[in-house]
Amino acid sequence: MLQILFNGLLNGAVIALPAIAFTMLFGILKFPNFSIGAFITVGAYAAMVANTYFGWQLWLSAIFAMLITALLIWLSDQLVFKPLRSATSITLLVVSIAVAFIVESIIRLIFGGDIQGLDLELTRPIRFGGFRFTIDQLWIIGIVMLVMLLVSIILKYTQLGKAMRATSDNFDLAEVRGINTSHVIAATWLMGGLLLGLSGLLIGIDLVIEPQIGWFLTIPVFAAAILGGIGSPYGAMIGSVLVGLAEELTGAFLAPSYKVAVGFVIIAILLMFRPQGLFGLPEIKK
Amino acid sequence: MPETILITKKLFSGYYGGDIVKDIELSVSSNEIVTVIGPNGAGKSTLIKTIAGLVPTREGNILFEDQRIDHLRASEIARLGIAYVPQEANVFRTLTVSENLEMGAWTLPEKKEQHAKQVYQLFPDLKERKNDRVGNLSGGQRQMVALGMALMVDPKILLLDEPSAGLSPKLVSEMFDIIKSVNQNGVSVLMVEQNAVQALKMSDRAYVLASGKIKLDGPASELLQNVEVRELYLGVSS
Numbered sequence: 001m002l003q004i005l006f007n008g009l010l011n012g013a014v015i016a017l018p019a020i021a022f023t024m025l026f027g028i029l030k031f032p033n034f035s036i037g038a039f040i041t042v043g044a045y046a047a048m049v050a051n052t053y054f055g056w057q058l059w060l061s062a063i064f065a066m067l068i069t070a071l072l073i074w075l076s077d078q079l080v081f082k083p084l085r086s087a088t089s090i091t092l093l094v095v096s097i098a099v100a101f102i103v104e105s106i107i108r109l110i111f112g113g114d115i116q117g118l119d120l121e122l123t124r125p126i127r128f129g130g131f132r133f134t135i136d137q138l139w140i141i142g143i144v145m146l147v148m149l150l151v152s153i154i155l156k157y158t159q160l161g162k163a164m165r166a167t168s169d170n171f172d173l174a175e176v177r178g179i180n181t182s183h184v185i186a187a188t189w190l191m192g193g194l195l196l197g198l199s200g201l202l203i204g205i206d207l208v209i210e211p212q213i214g215w216f217l218t219i220p221v222f223a224a225a226i227l228g229g230i231g232s233p234y235g236a237m238i239g240s241v242l243v244g245l246a247e248e249l250t251g252a253f254l255a256p257s258y259k260v261a262v263g264f265v266i267i268a269i270l271l272m273f274r275p276q277g278l279f280g281l282p283e284i285k286k
Numbered sequence: 287m288p289e290t291i292l293i294t295k296k297l298f299s300g301y302y303g304g305d306i307v308k309d310i311e312l313s314v315s316s317n318e319i320v321t322v323i324g325p326n327g328a329g330k331s332t333l334i335k336t337i338a339g340l341v342p343t344r345e346g347n348i349l350f351e352d353q354r355i356d357h358l359r360a361s362e363i364a365r366l367g368i369a370y371v372p373q374e375a376n377v378f379r380t381l382t383v384s385e386n387l388e389m390g391a392w393t394l395p396e397k398k399e400q401h402a403k404q405v406y407q408l409f410p411d412l413k414e415r416k417n418d419r420v421g422n423l424s425g426g427q428r429q430m431v432a433l434g435m436a437l438m439v440d441p442k443i444l445l446l447d448e449p450s451a452g453l454s455p456k457l458v459s460e461m462f463d464i465i466k467s468v469n470q471n472g473v474s475v476l477m478v479e480q481n482a483v484q485a486l487k488m489s490d491r492a493y494v495l496a497s498g499k500i501k502l503d504g505p506a507s508e509l510l511q512n513v514e515v516r517e518l519y520l521g522v523s524s
Contacts, residue, residue, distance in 0.1 A: 159395075162381070166389045169378040176338055176372075177435065178364035178393035232380070 002131045004248050010137050012224075012244025013144040014206060015217055017199035019224040019236040020151055021192035027168030027231035028181075028188050031092035032222065035076065036196060038103035040214030043069040043200020045107055048209050052119045061118075062201045069197030074189045076103075100215065108211045116209045118201075140202045147198065148237050154191075155233055164188055168231050216260075220247065223263035226270050229277030238278065288315035291474055292337070292368075292443060297346035297356075299336040305344060306332040308498040314443060319465070319475040321506060323482040323519055324495035330478040331373060333495065334445050337476070338370035339363040351442075365393045369441035373448040373478075376432035379421035383412050383431055386420055390435030397440070405434040408464060426457045433464065443474040450481045462488055482519055486510045494519060 022036050046068040050061035076099055084092060125132040155161035167174040167184045175181050203213055224243040228235025247262045270277060292314040300306035306329045314320045322330050335341040337348055339360035348356040355363050364370070378386050387405055391398040406413035409430040415423060420431050429449065436444055449465060450458040458481060466488050469475050479485035486492055489506035494515060502515060509515050 162385060162388065163392070165381060165385075166378045169380045170375055172340055172360070173372065173375060173378065174389070175360040176340065176364050176370045177389050178361050178439070179389070180359075180361050 004252055005245065006131065006133055006137075007251075008245030008248035009141060009241060010206070010244070011220075011247050012241035013141045014199070014203055015220045015224050015244060016144050016237055016240035017147060017195040017202070018214075018217060018221045019228070019240045020148070020233045021195040021199075022221055023225040023228065023231055023236040024164065024168070024188050024233055025192050026225065027233075028164070028171070028185055029081070029092070030171075031089040031096065034093065034096040034218060035073075035099040035103065036192070036221065037214035037216075037218040038100040038107075039069050039073050039076075039193065039196040040200045040203065040217060041107055041211060042072055042103060042214075043197035044204040044209045044213055045111055045200070046197065047201035047204050048116060048118055052116075055119075058118070058120075058201070058205075062198055065201045066194040066197035069200065070190045070193030072103075073193035073196065074186065077185070077189045104211050104215065111211070113211055118204045118209070120205065136205050140206055143198075143202065147195070151191075151195075151233060152237075160184075160187055164191075219260065219263035219267075220244075223266040226267055227277055229279035232277070232279045235277055235279035288317060290315050291351055292476065293347075293349045294333075294337065295347045295349070297333075297336065297348060298344045299332060299341050300344065301332075301341065306498050307336060310346075310495075310498075310500060312493055312500070312503075314474050314476050316442075316474055317469065317472060318491065319469050319477065319489045321482075321485045321489040321492045322476070322478045322495055323480075323485065323492060323515075324501075325519065326480075328495040329498040330495050331447050332498075334370065334447050334476065334478050335372075337363075338368065338445055340370075364439075367439070367442035368445060369436035369439060369443070370445040371432050371436045371447065371449065373451050377420045377428050377435070380419060382417050382419055383423070384416040386431050386435055387438055390438030392439075394439045398438070401438045401440070405437055408437070408467075409434055425452045426454065429453060429457075429461065433461070437468065441473055443476060444468065446475060446477040446479075448478060448480060450479065450484070458484065483510070 018036055018040055022033060025033050043065045047061045047065035050056045050064040051058060056064065080095060080099055081092065084095060123134055123136065125134050155165055163174065163179050163184050164187065167179060167181050171181060207213065220243050224239035225236045227242055228237065228239030243263060243266060246266060247259050250262050251259055290313050294310050294312045297310040298305045298308055310333060322333065324330050332341055336343055339358055343356040347354055350366055350368060355366065378389060381389065384402070387402045388398060391401060411427055412430055412434060415427065420428060423431065433449065446465070449461055453461060462484055465475060477485060486506040486509060491504065492506040492509045493500050494502040494509065502509065502512065
């Protein structure tokens with residue numbers, strides 16, 4: 001049981017940062033951005049380039065991956081999404097899928113489709129009876145918790161964070177209160193990019209790097225964001241842990257190939273019974 | 287002679303389909319309360335949203351203190367001292383009361399504390415609930431937060447869209463009293479209101495809007511006595 005809980009926490013940690021990025025972007029731009037998976041992949045490859053091609057240490061590779069991903073996702077906004085700001089959310093959703101395919105294809109073109117990895121020291125798992133874990137996995141959980149704390153502090157206590165929450169809550173009202181929402185949108189893309197870049201590196205540590213690693217995470221990330229209450233970064237943090245645990249717990253009873261379905265089932269149940277998620281407020285009906 | 291601070295000249299505006307506001311000539315002087323009344327769908331809210339910068343101007347000008355503002359973003363208009371309070375969705379529901387007031391003070395952060403004190407004096411209920419999420423407050427309290435936010439920046443003019451909407455009769459009177467007292471402190475008010483009789487009683491001047499055009503205008507006391515206005519828009523038979 002301890003092993004299942006630990007694995008669930010690790011799963012949750014892996015999807016937590018993308019879920020926060022997804023929910024922050026959704027909160028402000030009001031469309032489900034399917035390209036976030038592709039930008040996780042960008043982060044993983046950027047980290048791999050820094051770590052294996054340049055020979056940089058992991059912490060430096062992490063910074064490189066975060067900056068590259070932030071820059072590219074911001075560029076995707078400038079080139080693709082910004083000119084479509086007044087388009088419907090369905091249009092933007094479809095466009096985001098196209099962006100995902102384009103980004104993934106470019107990665108495939110540059111790096112090929114083979115499985116690759118970071119230059120990591122091989123470490124033996126630590127065992128306590130039947131419970132086993134690696135130091136790398138502890139690092140992943142620790143770093144994600146630290147980043148979640150940092151994001152919470154930014155959102156709760158800084159002017160930028162409060163402006164992000166206000167803009168996410170009520171875009172027009174934020175604008176008429178004098179908040180420059182264009183700056184807030186840009187900051188949200190950049191912050192989302194930093195989170196996705198870091199998560200790319202962390203996934204590269206935990207798993208392998210290949211052009212579809214981000215795509216495979218899209219459904220669990222969506223499920224975590226919806227479970228927490230879409231648009232709520234705090235909810236996304238808790239939603240991620242719950243989805244991670246649900247995936248692991250069902251894995252104890254079902255074949256691993258059904259793990260992917262867990263995210264879909266969570267989304268379906270929520271849409272039927274609590275569409276606002278655990279921490280979202282219901283819409284006011286007039 | 288009071289100085290005119292807000293003027294619209296031959297103003298046309300609307301959404302995608304076409305013009306909702308047509309050829310509007312309107313003015314508000316300093317320290318004045320001006321009300322726009324009219325039936326549902328007359329274009330009252332669109333007019334006030336256009337002035338606030340949320341609906342694009344198609345033709346004509348809007349001048350505030352002799353400066354054209356019809357090409358500015360809503361956030362830039364807000365920085366000039368024009369505080370708009372929407373009828374609906376007028377608070378940040380997921381933020382606390384104090385965070386809402388802080389967002390209200392976005393363009394004047396150095397006076398945040400001082401103005402928050404004044405707002406809490408005006409609305410003591412809010413002080414008790416300042417750490418509560420606004421989404422959990424009653425409709426009346428949310429309306430107080432909405433007006434409180436607008437007052438956080440020492441506005442020169444308040445643009446109020448149906449400030450009494452959804453309030454109990456007692457709260458409507460309180461809300462109008464507060465608007466009057468804010469006005470007496472030197473803030474001009476341009477208000478769109480369904481509760482026309484009460485709104486006209488406290489206003490200096492008024493405009494009657496129908497099908498996007500101004501049908502009548504003049505001193506509020508005269509419009510209150512106007513037979514046509516009384517029968518068509520105030521629901522009062524002569």
